Amino acid sequence: MALPAMIQALSTLLPCLYLGLVVLCWSAFSAADETRLLAARRVLLLTLLAAHTGLLAARFAAVPGMPFLGGFAALSPLALSIAALHAWFARVERGQAASAAITYGVAFLLQLASSAFAPLEVVEAHDRPPLFYALHVGSALIASAALAISGIDGVLYLALYRQMRRRRFGPLFDALPSLDQLARRMRRAAGFACLLLAVGVNAGIWWAHRADVPGFSYRDPFVLALIALMLHFGLVAASGFIPFLTARRASLAAVSGLALLLVALGYSLLPRSFHWVN
Amino acid sequence: MGELSPDPRLLLVGLSHRSAGLEARERHAVQPVELEARLASLLGLPAVQEAFLLSTCNRTEVLVATAEPEAARAHVERLVFPSARPDELYAHTGVRALLHVFRVAAGLDSLVLGETQILGQMKEAMEAARRAKALGSELFPLLSQALSAAKRVHTETPLGRGTLSVAQVGVDVAAQVFGDFGRVQALIVGAGETGLLVARHLRERGVERLLFANRTVERAAQAAAEFGGLSLGLEELPRVIEGTHLIVACVDGARHLVTPRTLRGGGLQRRDRPLLCIDLSVPRAIDPAVAALDGVLYYDLDDLAGVVEKNRGKRRESDEESAQILIAELHKYLGRREFQAAAPQLKALPERFERVREEVLDGLFGPASSPEALRLAHELTKRLLDATFTVFKAGVRAGRSSEALEAEYKQYLDDL
Numbered sequence: 001m002a003l004p005a006m007i008q009a010l011s012t013l014l015p016c017l018y019l020g021l022v023v024l025c026w027s028a029f030s031a032a033d034e035t036r037l038l039a040a041r042r043v044l045l046l047t048l049l050a051a052h053t054g055l056l057a058a059r060f061a062a063v064p065g066m067p068f069l070g071g072f073a074a075l076s077p078l079a080l081s082i083a084a085l086h087a088w089f090a091r092v093e094r095g096q097a098a099s100a101a102i103t104y105g106v107a108f109l110l111q112l113a114s115s116a117f118a119p120l121e122v123v124e125a126h127d128r129p130p131l132f133y134a135l136h137v138g139s140a141l142i143a144s145a146a147l148a149i150s151g152i153d154g155v156l157y158l159a160l161y162r163q164m165r166r167r168r169f170g171p172l173f174d175a176l177p178s179l180d181q182l183a184r185r186m187r188r189a190a191g192f193a194c195l196l197l198a199v200g201v202n203a204g205i206w207w208a209h210r211a212d213v214p215g216f217s218y219r220d221p222f223v224l225a226l227i228a229l230m231l232h233f234g235l236v237a238a239s240g241f242i243p244f245l246t247a248r249r250a251s252l253a254a255v256s257g258l259a260l261l262l263v264a265l266g267y268s269l270l271p272r273s274f275h276w277v278n
Numbered sequence: 279m280g281e282l283s284p285d286p287r288l289l290l291v292g293l294s295h296r297s298a299g300l301e302a303r304e305r306h307a308v309q310p311v312e313l314e315a316r317l318a319s320l321l322g323l324p325a326v327q328e329a330f331l332l333s334t335c336n337r338t339e340v341l342v343a344t345a346e347p348e349a350a351r352a353h354v355e356r357l358v359f360p361s362a363r364p365d366e367l368y369a370h371t372g373v374r375a376l377l378h379v380f381r382v383a384a385g386l387d388s389l390v391l392g393e394t395q396i397l398g399q400m401k402e403a404m405e406a407a408r409r410a411k412a413l414g415s416e417l418f419p420l421l422s423q424a425l426s427a428a429k430r431v432h433t434e435t436p437l438g439r440g441t442l443s444v445a446q447v448g449v450d451v452a453a454q455v456f457g458d459f460g461r462v463q464a465l466i467v468g469a470g471e472t473g474l475l476v477a478r479h480l481r482e483r484g485v486e487r488l489l490f491a492n493r494t495v496e497r498a499a500q501a502a503a504e505f506g507g508l509s510l511g512l513e514e515l516p517r518v519i520e521g522t523h524l525i526v527a528c529v530d531g532a533r534h535l536v537t538p539r540t541l542r543g544g545g546l547q548r549r550d551r552p553l554l555c556i557d558l559s560v561p562r563a564i565d566p567a568v569a570a571l572d573g574v575l576y577y578d579l580d581d582l583a584g585v586v587e588k589n590r591g592k593r594r595e596s597d598e599e600s601a602q603i604l605i606a607e608l609h610k611y612l613g614r615r616e617f618q619a620a621a622p623q624l625k626a627l628p629e630r631f632e633r634v635r636e637e638v639l640d641g642l643f644g645p646a647s648s649p650e651a652l653r654l655a656h657e658l659t660k661r662l663l664d665a666t667f668t669v670f671k672a673g674v675r676a677g678r679s680s681e682a683l684e685a686e687y688k689q690y691l692d693d694l
Contacts, residue, residue, distance in 0.1 A: 160454075161552070164454070164455070164575050165569075165575060167569075167576075167577060167581045169451075169581075169584065169585050169588065173454060177457070178453060178454050178455060178456060178457035179454070179455050179456075179457075179551070179552070180455065180456050180457040180458075180551060181457045183550075183551075239550075240550055243548045244547055244548055246547075246548075246549065246550050246551075246573065247550050247551060247552075248552070248573075
């Protein structure tokens with residue numbers, strides 16, 4: 001099969017696979033039965049990860065420059081990172097069907113947008129990008145996925161905490177992981193994100209200096225936001241050791257960090273940002 | 279029971295929480311050590327060929343295989359239920375007895391709907407009956423099928439999900455906060471029956487540290503010795519709040535032993551996890567005002583009763599599913615049993631067919647039958663025999679329609 005045709009086929013297939021996974025996880029969540037369709041969920045997840053890796057490999061082979069630049073094209077590896085990281089972080093925990101339904105739902109939306117709007121011919125440079133640049137993009141994407149997972153777990157923690165404070169034992173109480181597990185996962189994802197963000201930001205800065213990227217400045221709001229995010233999520237990751245920064249406050253911080261990430265990403269897509277890629 | 283052709287050899291007599299009070303149940307309970315002797319006595323009764331006796335805190339039931347159910351009933355009642363009033367006892371025969379046994383095994387007749395303890399109790403009773411040589415070709419397959427139907431009900435329906443005990447629900451709520459209890463210090467206020475039950479559940483979940491606070495420190499010390507933990511008096515409560523993650527109060531007659539003031543000294547602002555307070559006492563031993571404190575999750579009996587009721591509702595929802603499984607299993611059992619009953623006649627059929635074939639061949643062709651005629655006669659005999667078996671099996675199935683069993687099941691439930 002020619003690469004463009006394969007990319008086309010996989011781009012169409014992937015949102016369907018994500019949606020299927022969301023439906024299976026949701027059915028386990030709504031039935032409050034963790035084991036429901038477990039084998040089918042695992043098979044579908046593995047198929048999805050394989051198909052998605054195949055799509056990215058095909059794009060890498062087909063597109064002469066950096067294949068994941070441009071807003072919508074970047075959403076696809078972000079979706080894959082979210083799915084893969086969630087599968088890894090939540091692999092042995094009770095109540096993972098519930099958080100999986102929500103997290104894979106986010107990944108589904110990202111992949112759907114990418115499949116629908118990302119152009120095939122994303123070409124910035126005709127040569128393969130330098131290693132530092134690839135490191136910058138790759139680690140920033142995975143860090144964003146980890147930040148998203150941390151933020152989603154923060155939202156789930158706050159929702160479950162609120163329900164328990166109101167002394168209601170609704171569907172979230174039945175289906176979500178425990179408060180402790182959510183807090184642990186949120187901090188683990190935040191730590192992972194902080195580390196990768198440090199690598200990604202530093203590699204990007206190094207590359208920006210080297211390639212003399214026009215408009216790059218340390219005072220650029222996007223650069224400042226990324227550095228703030230790195231520190232912010234570092235604080236979330238270490239919150240277990242900081243008095244007064246309770247799990248609930250750390251969850252609030254993770255959620256606000258997620259909001260800041262979305263704002264920063266939105267800003268980076270504006271033409272006025274040096275980070276904008278046409 | 280007409281069309282269902284009930285098994286006239288089965289009789290079940292018993293009393294349970296549905297028909298008799300606690301006192302009557304206590305009076306007629308049979309201790310495990312007495313089981314074999316009692317079964318031997320049952321086997322000594324006229325007309326009783328096989329016997330099974332199940333005795334739990336909620337029921338004592340005798341199932342016998344008998345040629346004369348009416349006579350056997352009187353004997354069984356005199357032997358096992360000598361002082362029971364007629365309205366405390368129930369008796370079922372035939373398909374009704376089967377339905378009852380299947381429902382009991384599945385926990386559908388239990389006080390706590392869907393509990394699985396009954397499965398173990400039935401297995402133990404079966405083991406005792408086997409040792410007493412009281413089980414034979416009638417009761418053993420029946421009880422085995424009932425157990426396998428019960429297992430299906432528990433694995434394929436939500437019947438057994440969600441606990442119905444307040445103490446366990448309390449621990450389940452704690453599990454939703456802490457996940458595993460490996461790094462949890464639990465303080466149990468009150469060392470009575472409920473407190474010990476909570477301690478047992480917490481220990482089973484692997485709680486790291488247990489503290490028992492009680493008015494009588496000796497009682498707390500006993501509990502601490504039993505479950506491994508520390509004991510203290512009620513006046514020491516504020517001192518231990520700081521490192522405690524879970525407080526469960528199960529005290530009688532003590533009002534507001536734990537107040538917002540007690541908790542404020544426990545560093546609520548500094549702790550990573552919320553402090554979980556569960557009050558199982560009447561009147562409440564934890565002041566409900568603690569619920570307003572930041573970082574505290576508080577639940578009392580009413581909150582937990584809501585969860586128990588929700589679980590009960592979920593179990594009831596599975597009634598229809600459970601009934602379908604029981605009926606399917608019963609159908610299977612009855613078909614197999616009927617087939618086994620006809621086995622001697624069926625076994626004799628091939629020989630009979632062959633004899634008729636030889637007679638016909640002799641009559642038509644004498645001793646010098648042609649090979650073609652012999653082959654034709656053999657083939658015809660074989661096919662007719664196959665067709666007879668097929669028609670018989672279909673007849674067995676049709677004779678025990680699931681619809682008829684379902685109707686009988688509904689009638690049985692209405693009569694409960």
